[in-house]
Amino acid sequence: MPRCVAAVEIQPARRADVNRRSDAASSRPGGESARDLRPACGYASGIPGEAGHERNGLRTERLMSLGVAERDQRRARAADAVGEEITDWDRRAYLKIISTELSDDQIARIVEPQTLHPRQEAVLAVHWHPEFIPPDLIRRRLDAMFPNRSQELIIPTQHNILVDYDGYSGVEVDCFSRSFNRKVQLLVHFRTERVAQATVFRSMLERTFRYRARQLFEFIDTLVDDAYEDRLQKAADRAGADENLVRFVRVHAAKLYRLFLEFESKTPPVAIRNKILVHYFETLRSRFDPRMVNHAEMLLQAVKETVKHHFSNEFFYATEEVIEEVRGLGGSIVVPHPEQFWPILLAEYDVDGYEVWNPQSQEFTEFLIQVVGRQNKARKRGDNPILIFMGDDCHMGEKAKDPEFQDPEKVGREVGVQPAWDDLAIRKSLIVAGADRRTVIDDYKARLGA
Numbered sequence: 001m002p003r004c005v006a007a008v009e010i011q012p013a014r015r016a017d018v019n020r021r022s023d024a025a026s027s028r029p030g031g032e033s034a035r036d037l038r039p040a041c042g043y044a045s046g047i048p049g050e051a052g053h054e055r056n057g058l059r060t061e062r063l064m065s066l067g068v069a070e071r072d073q074r075r076a077r078a079a080d081a082v083g084e085e086i087t088d089w090d091r092r093a094y095l096k097i098i099s100t101e102l103s104d105d106q107i108a109r110i111v112e113p114q115t116l117h118p119r120q121e122a123v124l125a126v127h128w129h130p131e132f133i134p135p136d137l138i139r140r141r142l143d144a145m146f147p148n149r150s151q152e153l154i155i156p157t158q159h160n161i162l163v164d165y166d167g168y169s170g171v172e173v174d175c176f177s178r179s180f181n182r183k184v185q186l187l188v189h190f191r192t193e194r195v196a197q198a199t200v201f202r203s204m205l206e207r208t209f210r211y212r213a214r215q216l217f218e219f220i221d222t223l224v225d226d227a228y229e230d231r232l233q234k235a236a237d238r239a240g241a242d243e244n245l246v247r248f249v250r251v252h253a254a255k256l257y258r259l260f261l262e263f264e265s266k267t268p269p270v271a272i273r274n275k276i277l278v279h280y281f282e283t284l285r286s287r288f289d290p291r292m293v294n295h296a297e298m299l300l301q302a303v304k305e306t307v308k309h310h311f312s313n314e315f316f317y318a319t320e321e322v323i324e325e326v327r328g329l330g331g332s333i334v335v336p337h338p339e340q341f342w343p344i345l346l347a348e349y350d351v352d353g354y355e356v357w358n359p360q361s362q363e364f365t366e367f368l369i370q371v372v373g374r375q376n377k378a379r380k381r382g383d384n385p386i387l388i389f390m391g392d393d394c395h396m397g398e399k400a401k402d403p404e405f406q407d408p409e410k411v412g413r414e415v416g417v418q419p420a421w422d423d424l425a426i427r428k429s430l431i432v433a434g435a436d437r438r439t440v441i442d443d444y445k446a447r448l449g450a
């Protein structure tokens, strides 16, 4: 199969290249830094194997030193070797999970929300993921949910893809904080016209997106390639998986990869992520014992954790570099669920706000509100205060799923619904901090510019 070979290795943190401004004030053509990026040649190649990481034994070490094209070829051979014939059923299942076309039922599930919020007048939503749902359907859903809203700030934040919605654009960017050695995420927001010419920033996002997508291939490697047997075995132990189950998971992961190769040109970028494996296994429920599929998904989860643990974050752009680029374009920045990488609270990055509540992070809301209050007190006069945000982290694609495949917690998330704003205990802290939806919307809109 044709694979394009990476000519140059990516160097982590190429500060000099990244720091070039792409805003209107600079006459330097932003495209220049494109030489730092990978050739646009598909997701299965283009980013080198990372070196210098914890390895399991000599065989894995040798494997990690291979180039991307070689690893792609090796993976294809390994998947073939696990092999079982690919049937028309498999092909239909694959095409269904990558399909972004919506049926009438799916459209109805999106535009007809189950719960309405007629009393909510201010709608603030700056952390949510449209995935493959078109904006006009999302707008219809929001119109139905908040019929009496009089004030709103709604900005989507797809992972590493800049998306516009009614004049604002946003993105959730993966980056790397070297000072405390963690991958972190930033929510980045702009007035759309400010990023129309942002060549460098867009290239940074594209490279980040493709690098992040590579985790899927490491996930598949771990499942299909014998060289990763140690890792797979450890994950199997943790998930309580016996030989039969491991075999079942390997066979179907190998099939998925072969299907991906067969339909690579039809596979949309948003589908190329770890989740595609779970989505594929979900389709197996109609053919195999659902209890076995459940157990298979537990094993996948354990393997995914191992893969994440070994995935190198050093190839992401440095957090400071992303912040500098965004500031140069006149954008604003919010740190989502900061307690998940708490040193960020001490890093004193140039950001506009912290998210103090998220469906995955509800434990530290009051503490985080106090942290923001303390940091604001310590700020110099004239400095913008840090704002308090809450993120619903709604993934719209979840609503399009058949109800039997929906994750109850995830499907319950809604754009603009963050109940903690109205929680009696939390309200006490919010009042002290002077934060409510209306003031945050006004302040943040002012920072984003008219």
Ligand SMILES: [Zn+2]
Binding pocket: 127, 128, 129, 172, 393
């Ligand atoms: Zn998110």
